């Protein structure tokens with residue numbers, strides 16, 4: 001998906017930029033990049049972070065880089081930041097975006113005889129296209145507004161200029177941006193977990209479509225926020241770092257509430273007898289703790305994640321190898337598994353193949369029963385708004401495969417979206433059978449939305465119910 005960090009300071013800000021950007025490392029696996037502005041001009045570095053942590057990749061650079069303002073990015077797709085010399089002045093740019101209408105935008109640009117350089121693996125750099133849209137404006141603010149309005153998908157961005165740092169949040173707020181402050185410095189981040197250890201405190205979340213300009217003295221609002229918010233609900237369920245908050249709502253707290261809601265459903269049904277609760281590390285942990293606390297059943301770690309040699313998520317191209325890497329990280333503790341009735345909380349079931357292997361490992365270690373409680377409803381649609389790479393095809397989703405198995409001709413998915421309908425139960429039972437689970441009960445959409453705590457119409461829940469504003 002990607003994450004960004006920007007800072008403007010009365011002193012040198014390279015340390016803040018380095019650590020602030022590094023705290024977004026969980027959001028991308030392809031490129032890391034920073035650009036600083038100093039008296040001599042702009043200083044930029046970009047590195048691949050496919051097999052090296054951001055921190056190791058940039059350790060040497062920060063020794064010789066300096067500046068009073070800077071922006072950084074962890075990118076899941078294109079190399080960034082870009083540096084542009086334009087009629088609006090020079091600027092560095094980073095984006096968290098997905099452009100669904102790339103083709104028409106490129107046609108429009110080519111008709112104006114604008115060209116773009118190709119990326120190493122071919123194709124146009126999406127951030128370059130966003131720069132082109134900005135450069136259509138007669139001012140930076142007009143250009144930024146043009147870019148936010150023209151991109152179908154999502155687009156949040158930071159611009160480092162000679163007159164301050166411009167920050168713009170996606171027009172529907174699909175991805176977050178939060179303003180931070182400390183003595184002599186202002187910052188903006190996708191993830192608020194970037195702030196505490198570099199001594200920033202949260203000022204406030206930016207609103208959807210809002211544009212601000214930060215300087216070391218403060219910030220000014222250049223475009224007020226729009227009314228409509230469609231922040232991705234998955235930030236709380238899976239993407240987000242547990243120590244982060246969006247719209248003032250902390251991720252770990254939401255995960256605890258999700259787990260507690262699953263426990264309440266089970267307790268009301270009275271059909272789940274278990275010995276211990278666990279979370280599939282890492283994103284299932286908060287959900288599991290919430291479940292255990294609510295059900296008053298011990299929380300244990302029957303799997304321990306081995307992080308020492310897998311510090312950076314090594315991400316091979318092939319899905320089979322990615323699953324293998326994920327599996328190799330989890331080491332079972334036989335003493336906690338043998339003869340036990342275990343309940344696992346998981347953030348979500350995407351394709352289900354990796355979870356299936358994990359469950360097999362539990363049975364191999366002597367588990368008596370394995371129950372799974374995903375913290376969100378069955379995933380039915382792929383994401384059209386973010387560079388969400390967990391799967392690209394809807395038919396690869398575990399729930400969609402199950403529907404295809406029980407009703408190969410089924411075109412209408414609506415009965416499968418209603419957790420009270422027999423078809424929904426049939427679909428869930430098919431997923432359960434394939435995974436060899438003792439029981440499987442998904443979170444309901446209502447409980448997930450209540451756990452987040454925003455009104456449903458302020459959240460994007462398109463993955464689950466196809467209901468979203470475009």
Ligand code: SF4
Pocket residue numbers: 174231232233234235382383384385386388460461462463464468
């Ligand atoms: S479709 Fe899903 S992943 Fe994409 S923004 Fe909406 S909730 Fe998030």
